[in-house]
Amino acid sequence: MDFTMINIVIPAVKILIVFTVVLLAVLIMTYAERKVIAFMQVRLGPMRVGPWGLLQPIADALKLFSKEDIIPTMADKLVYFLAPTLAIVPALLTFLVVPFGDKTTFFGLLKQPTSMAISDLNIGLLYILAISSVGIYGILLGGWSSNSKYPLLGALRSAAQIVSYEVPLTLALVGPILMANTLSMKGIVEAQSKGMWFVIPQFFGFLVYMACAVAETNRAPYDLPEAEQELVAGFHTEYSGMKFAFFYLAEYANMIVVSAIATVVFLGGWLPVPGLAFLHIPAIIWFALKVAFFLFIFLWLRATYPRYRYDQLMQIGWKFFIPVALINIFVTALLVL
Amino acid sequence: MEALVSFFSNYMLYILMGVTILTAVGVVYSKNAVHSVVALLLTMILVAGIYLMLDAEFIAAVQLLVYAGGIIVLFVFMLLLVALHKDEALRLFNTYTLISLGLVAFLVIMLAVVFFGTPFGPAPATVTNIVKGGSTEAVAGTLYSAYILPFEIASILLLVAMVGAIVLTKERGKS
Numbered sequence: 001m002d003f004t005m006i007n008i009v010i011p012a013v014k015i016l017i018v019f020t021v022v023l024l025a026v027l028i029m030t031y032a033e034r035k036v037i038a039f040m041q042v043r044l045g046p047m048r049v050g051p052w053g054l055l056q057p058i059a060d061a062l063k064l065f066s067k068e069d070i071i072p073t074m075a076d077k078l079v080y081f082l083a084p085t086l087a088i089v090p091a092l093l094t095f096l097v098v099p100f101g102d103k104t105t106f107f108g109l110l111k112q113p114t115s116m117a118i119s120d121l122n123i124g125l126l127y128i129l130a131i132s133s134v135g136i137y138g139i140l141l142g143g144w145s146s147n148s149k150y151p152l153l154g155a156l157r158s159a160a161q162i163v164s165y166e167v168p169l170t171l172a173l174v175g176p177i178l179m180a181n182t183l184s185m186k187g188i189v190e191a192q193s194k195g196m197w198f199v200i201p202q203f204f205g206f207l208v209y210m211a212c213a214v215a216e217t218n219r220a221p222y223d224l225p226e227a228e229q230e231l232v233a234g235f236h237t238e239y240s241g242m243k244f245a246f247f248y249l250a251e252y253a254n255m256i257v258v259s260a261i262a263t264v265v266f267l268g269g270w271l272p273v274p275g276l277a278f279l280h281i282p283a284i285i286w287f288a289l290k291v292a293f294f295l296f297i298f299l300w301l302r303a304t305y306p307r308y309r310y311d312q313l314m315q316i317g318w319k320f321f322i323p324v325a326l327i328n329i330f331v332t333a334l335l336v337l
Numbered sequence: 338m339e340a341l342v343s344f345f346s347n348y349m350l351y352i353l354m355g356v357t358i359l360t361a362v363g364v365v366y367s368k369n370a371v372h373s374v375v376a377l378l379l380t381m382i383l384v385a386g387i388y389l390m391l392d393a394e395f396i397a398a399v400q401l402l403v404y405a406g407g408i409i410v411l412f413v414f415m416l417l418l419v420a421l422h423k424d425e426a427l428r429l430f431n432t433y434t435l436i437s438l439g440l441v442a443f444l445v446i447m448l449a450v451v452f453f454g455t456p457f458g459p460a461p462a463t464v465t466n467i468v469k470g471g472s473t474e475a476v477a478g479t480l481y482s483a484y485i486l487p488f489e490i491a492s493i494l495l496l497v498a499m500v501g502a503i504v505l506t507k508e509r510g511k512s
Contacts, residue, residue: 079371126398133406140413159414
């Protein structure tokens with residue numbers, strides 16, 4: 001393969017595929033969310049658009065495209081335009097290092113096998129954490145620039161919540177990194193292929209990670225930044241049309257990212273379930289199934305638990321999750337040594 | 338195509354540095370505090386880009402995580418709390434013209450000395466290292482063996498600041 005093919009064409013095609021898959025996954029996710037929660041509440045969910053309401057996400061997307069784009073008076077226009085971009089760009093950038101599977105030739109299309117991840121950075125996990133920590137500015141600046149009180153309050157809550165839960169989230173991931181001895185996403189999966197999945201030795205880390213991941217993505221029961229009863233819709237109250245769609249897309253993309261990290265770090269990435277390797281299911285299907293499982297947990301939690309009170313949220317974040325994650329690191333470090 | 342790639346790998350560093358200086362000037366000159374912070378955020382991200390071009394990908398990630406993702410969030414947080422955007426008419430200039438002229442002249446001379454003293458060559462062609470080996474281990478090894486004492490002193494300094502902040506807020510609560 002020549003230079004252009006390796007350095008430009010293949011990465012560009014990979015980026016296009018990942019981008020499309022993520023957007024499609026978001027569409028399916030919005031439908032799944034309505035249906036799953038509807039069934040859990042003994043309702044039918046969307047039924048009108050298409051058979052079993054299957055075309056509902058497309059109808060939603062069309063509606064969002066054609067809505068009027070409202071800018072509040074006295075809004076800081078520059079920041080108001082910048083905020084949705086700042087929310088969605090980091091969310092999509094994090095997919096750069098997600099390994100969807102092992103090396104593949106795409107069914108013989110390529111002569112040499114290429115990695116399923118767009119790029120395998122040696123600081124993979126750190127890269128995801130670093131990039132996603134920038135995503136909070138979309139919420140903060142969006143809330144401030146709307147020049148309205150509910151978005152401002154939502155943004156303040158959101159900032160406090162995300163900064164607080166970023167600490168235990170990062171600490172929970174240190175245990176598996178210690179065991180895998182690498183930061184590369186691919187390396188972490190390969191380390192699990194030799195032994196057991198990290199969900200077993202790192203069970204407490206896994207629980208802390210899941211709880212913090214839900215909080216980081218502002219999902220129920222940690223959805224205080226957009227608590228409907230108190231704050232209308234939180235930071236995106238004043239946003240409409242495509243700008244709102246960007247925030248919406250960023251939220252779901254973030255859910256997929258944290259699910260993908262959980263899959264890679266704790267559930268063995270693209271590896272088959274132990275004992276089921278004889279089924280010859282492609283690696284990417286295993287990966288998708290595991291991510292779908294985590295996404296289902298997100299919906300399950302939303303349908304099950306009521307929202308936390310704000311003081312409870314801070315209490316368990318700082319006084320429970322951080323100590324548990326720290327003890328987990330110490331014990332892991334001792335055992336690894 | 339190869340010429341384009343080699344152009345970028347040779348001169349991207351200087352392009353990044355130039356844009357970083359522009360955003361840094363934006364921090365100082367924008368009258369709105371929030372715009373200043375947004376410019377500061379861009380500056381921090383671009384500085385991470387400079388580290389990346391110098392093959393220090395671990396430092397770049399930490400720069401993003403700590404400065405862009407942590408410290409500036411707290412800046413914005415404070416701005417939202419104090420509603421600074423109402424004080425745009427704040428007087429931005431003072432009357433110490435002579436003293437500031439002298440200081441600026443001194444600063445420019447110092448910068449010029451450093452600038453002309455530095456041997457500028459083509460920027461290191463990089464980014465290959467990031468996908469292969471990496472500098473994370475090198476950073477850890479140096480930090481925890483050769484420079485362990487400064488590292489510990491810095492952490493104690495931060496601990497003192499943290500304890501100090503807690504003590505200050507506790508005192509106010511009592512009175």
